[in-house]
Amino acid sequence: MPSLRMxxxxxxxxxxxxxxxxxxxxxxxxxxxPAVKLVAIQEARVGIVPxxxxxxxxxxxxxxxxxxxxxxxxPRELNPxxxxxxxxxxxxxxxxxxxxxxxxxxxxxxxLISLAPALGNGVEGYINGLAISxxxxxxxxxxxxxxxxxxxxxxxxxxxxxxxxxxxxxxxxELQANWLAASWATLGMLANPFAGPGMYPAFEFFQNSNQYxxxxxxxxxxxxxxxxxxxxxxxxxxxxxxxxxxxxxxxSSNLSHILAFSPNAxxxxxxxxxxxxxxxxxxPPHAILTAEVQW
Amino acid sequence: xxxxxxxxxxxxxxxxxxxxxxYRLYDLPDVPGSVLWSLSGDTTAVTLKRKRDENEVSLAxxxxxxxxxxxTTLTATFMPADHGPSTSTSLTITVFxxxxxxxxxxxxxxxxLGVGNRARYAAAAVPAVSxxxxxxxxxxxxxxxxLGVDAQGTAEILGQxxxxxxxxxxxxxxxxxxDAVAVLPITVLGLxxxxxxxxxxxxxxxxxxxxGEVRVARAQLVPAQAQLGTxxxxxxxxxxxxxxxxGDANAAAISFVANAAGPAWVEAQLSIAGSVLKARQxxxxxxxxxxxxxxxxxxxxxxxxxxxxxxxxxxxxxxxxFFWTGSGNVALRSEGASVIARAVxxxxxxxxxxxxxxxVIGDAQTQAVIPLTSxxxxxxxxxxxxxxTTIAVGAQQTYSVTTNPAFGEPQIRWSLQGEAxxxxxxxxxxxxxxxxxxxxxxxxxxxxxxxxxxxxxxGDSPDAALAITVGTPRYR
Numbered sequence: 001m002p003s004l005r006m007x008x009x010x011x012x013x014x015x016x017x018x019x020x021x022x023x024x025x026x027x028x029x030x031x032x033x034p035a036v037k038l039v040a041i042q043e044a045r046v047g048i049v050p051x052x053x054x055x056x057x058x059x060x061x062x063x064x065x066x067x068x069x070x071x072x073x074x075p076r077e078l079n080p081x082x083x084x085x086x087x088x089x090x091x092x093x094x095x096x097x098x099x100x101x102x103x104x105x106x107x108x109x110x111x112l113i114s115l116a117p118a119l120g121n122g123v124e125g126y127i128n129g130l131a132i133s134x135x136x137x138x139x140x141x142x143x144x145x146x147x148x149x150x151x152x153x154x155x156x157x158x159x160x161x162x163x164x165x166x167x168x169x170x171x172x173x174e175l176q177a178n179w180l181a182a183s184w185a186t187l188g189m190l191a192n193p194f195a196g197p198g199m200y201p202a203f204e205f206f207q208n209s210n211q212y213x214x215x216x217x218x219x220x221x222x223x224x225x226x227x228x229x230x231x232x233x234x235x236x237x238x239x240x241x242x243x244x245x246x247x248x249x250x251x252s253s254n255l256s257h258i259l260a261f262s263p264n265a266x267x268x269x270x271x272x273x274x275x276x277x278x279x280x281x282x283x284p285p286h287a288i289l290t291a292e293v294q295w
Numbered sequence: 296x297x298x299x300x301x302x303x304x305x306x307x308x309x310x311x312x313x314x315x316x317x318y319r320l321y322d323l324p325d326v327p328g329s330v331l332w333s334l335s336g337d338t339t340a341v342t343l344k345r346k347r348d349e350n351e352v353s354l355a356x357x358x359x360x361x362x363x364x365x366x367t368t369l370t371a372t373f374m375p376a377d378h379g380p381s382t383s384t385s386l387t388i389t390v391f392x393x394x395x396x397x398x399x400x401x402x403x404x405x406x407x408l409g410v411g412n413r414a415r416y417a418a419a420a421v422p423a424v425s426x427x428x429x430x431x432x433x434x435x436x437x438x439x440x441x442l443g444v445d446a447q448g449t450a451e452i453l454g455q456x457x458x459x460x461x462x463x464x465x466x467x468x469x470x471x472x473x474d475a476v477a478v479l480p481i482t483v484l485g486l487x488x489x490x491x492x493x494x495x496x497x498x499x500x501x502x503x504x505x506x507g508e509v510r511v512a513r514a515q516l517v518p519a520q521a522q523l524g525t526x527x528x529x530x531x532x533x534x535x536x537x538x539x540x541x542g543d544a545n546a547a548a549i550s551f552v553a554n555a556a557g558p559a560w561v562e563a564q565l566s567i568a569g570s571v572l573k574a575r576q577x578x579x580x581x582x583x584x585x586x587x588x589x590x591x592x593x594x595x596x597x598x599x600x601x602x603x604x605x606x607x608x609x610x611x612x613x614x615x616x617f618f619w620t621g622s623g624n625v626a627l628r629s630e631g632a633s634v635i636a637r638a639v640x641x642x643x644x645x646x647x648x649x650x651x652x653x654x655v656i657g658d659a660q661t662q663a664v665i666p667l668t669s670x671x672x673x674x675x676x677x678x679x680x681x682x683x684t685t686i687a688v689g690a691q692q693t694y695s696v697t698t699n700p701a702f703g704e705p706q707i708r709w710s711l712q713g714e715a716x717x718x719x720x721x722x723x724x725x726x727x728x729x730x731x732x733x734x735x736x737x738x739x740x741x742x743x744x745x746x747x748x749x750x751x752x753x754g755d756s757p758d759a760a761l762a763i764t765v766g767t768p769r770y771r
Binding site for chain 1: 493507509511539541542546548549553554594620621622649650651663664666668702703750
């Protein structure tokens with residue numbers, strides 16, 4: 001059975017001892033096998049000269065990241081060129097992976113997927129299919145173009161002759177307060193479905209994006225789709241909203257989550273999460289969340 | 296014979312720890328003889344000190360109290376000089392200490408007290424000698440105040456101000472003219488909440504924040520070096536309705552986001568050692584909206600048209616700086632809170648272009664964005680072909696209007712200048728019918744114009760016009 005032990009953390013930057021904290025926690029996690037082979041950071045620094053403390057850990061060649069590929073993937077959370085109306089401080093994702101010892105092999109650099117609506121694509125289809133005013137639709141279109149989009153990275157794990165594809169997404173989901181004109185109310189919902197501060201339409205954009213639906217369609221029983229990051233919603237929000245990642249299994253800590261889905265021959269989810277834990281850090285509000293995805 | 300105090304009063308049957316008491320033997324037999332003093336029972340609790348006058352002794356109490364009441368017996372024996380029968384008298388003695396206790400005897404008295412909180416402390420004698428009277432003193436630190444003492448000797452203490460040096464709560468317990476003293480150091484804790492821009496910020500943020508901004512709120516104990524010992528701290532944050540705590544509200548530091556403009560607050564509550572401490576941080580969340588003089592801002596502009604828009608702060612709290620952002624198809628000319636947006640070329644699709652403004656006040660900022668579709672207006676024939684520019688007298692001709700890109704719920708208004716033709720039917724549909732009434736005076740003297748605007752947006756100025764000739768012009 002393929003498995004991937006991973007960590008996700010919205011570190012809120014890389015200042016102070018964040019890098020050392022990550023290493024400390026991953027060392028502790030690695031105290032029980034298997035070792036962490038994938039690390040996804042949200043809100044890492046954009047600049048790498050000089051490197052932030054987490055970037056330095058991931059590229060330092062020392063335990064627990066000795067086998068990690070250098071450099072890690074480092075896509076920005078926002079793309080100012082394509083998102084002129086993006087809101088908020090721009091940070092970066094950091095994705096580190098360790099292909100040694102049966103770890104995942106990268107099939108390409110991580111990249112932001114597009115949530116921009118365009119004629120014929122899934123996001124536009126979703127928005128245009130809503131029974132709401134033209135103005136409300138335009139607010140949603142504008143938000144979809146300019147919010148933080150998920151980052152996608154495809155990796156593989158080969159066991160024997162079987163290649164298992166991992167469609168991995170990490171995401172620092174948008175805050176509703178930044179897009180009040182495209183909030184849950186825009187969709188005609190009578191009440192905010194979330195206890196967390198996240199933006200409901202953003203999840204619809206993601207799940208209706210061509211890339212995500214294509215990846216879901218491409219999944220074979222050998223493969224897995226993982227979504228991990230800071231969703232800005234709680235575990236109850238994920239569980240109570242049937243439209244959010246249906247049939248995924250998940251591990252959660254506050255606003256951070258690791259979700260996984262792998263279809264079996266019947267189309268049901270055969271992924272399970274083991275060794276779930278979170279490590280509280282001195283850098284609130286997010287803990288370091290870990291789980292082993294088995295499928 | 297009787298053992299009394301040297302003044303002849305009742306002998307002390309209880310001695311406070313580390314104190315002493317004197318005893319004298321009275322009513323001796325009226326014969327020559329000598330007096331022998333002795334201790335029995337717990338002889339470690341007191342030390343007998345003889346005096347020059349053999350009829351008198353003093354007892355010095357140890358630092359530890361007796362294990363039980365009456366544990367030590369002091370005996371005076373009179374032995375006549377003629378070797379007649381001796382006579383004895385005894386007195387039981389208890390060495391006692393004062394103790395400051397929790398009202399629940401299974402718990403230790405709390406040495407932590409929150410500012411504004413009250414705590415009750417019981418007085419006890421160890422062992423339980425009686426009768427006793429208790430008096431309390433809060434010391435002179437000013438950190439605690441003695442609110443009162445009830446009939447059972449229980450003191451109620453108020454935490455008045457936080458202090459690095461513990462307050463000294465002193466109990467003086469009196470029994471048999473003996474005073475035992477107990478002192479309990481009490482650290483008075485305060486709580487303060489402070490806001491920071493983010494986890495990395497070392498300097499406190501001001502009270503202003505913008506809608507959509509995240510702040511980190513940290514609660515700090517005062518004094519910061521307070522020794523909490525084994526006390527368990529339970530945190531609970533709350534906030535006003537316009538703010539939202541991001542997830543876990545049960546930590547010393549939390550993050551929150553402003554969802555709405557207006558006065559706001561976050562409050563930390565710490566439950567520790569029976570005290571509940573609260574610290575509230577007031578703040579003001581401000582928002583900004585893009586509006587036009589007519590009210591709501593337009594959602595689309597015809598190419599060539601412009602709109603004057605304003606950034607409206609709520610609440611209008613301070614002088615703010617405004618930074619406007621557009622996109623390639625809309626040109627901006629901004630001055631402070633005002634901007635003139637002019638559509639210069641069609642948007643690639645509806646909602647693809649927009650206008651944004653960031654309002655900055657000090658270190659705080661908020662933003663508003665609106666979709667602003669730039670569209671071109673074209674007059675076509677009824678079957679979407681290039682429009683005919685001639686109409687025969689007595690004939691009808693259908694014209695239609697299209698926009699590029701198309702946008703939802705357009706508001707259309709056709710108008711005609713010239714008298715050679717008239718509009719038949721509606722002038723507000725996407726198609727219009729013209730009827731040629733008479734020959735034009737000159738070629739192209741009839742002007743068919745159309746104004747297209749988003750629903751709810753005034754749009755009287757023509758966005759496209761077509762010159763039409765009816766019949767045969769009188770003047771060529």
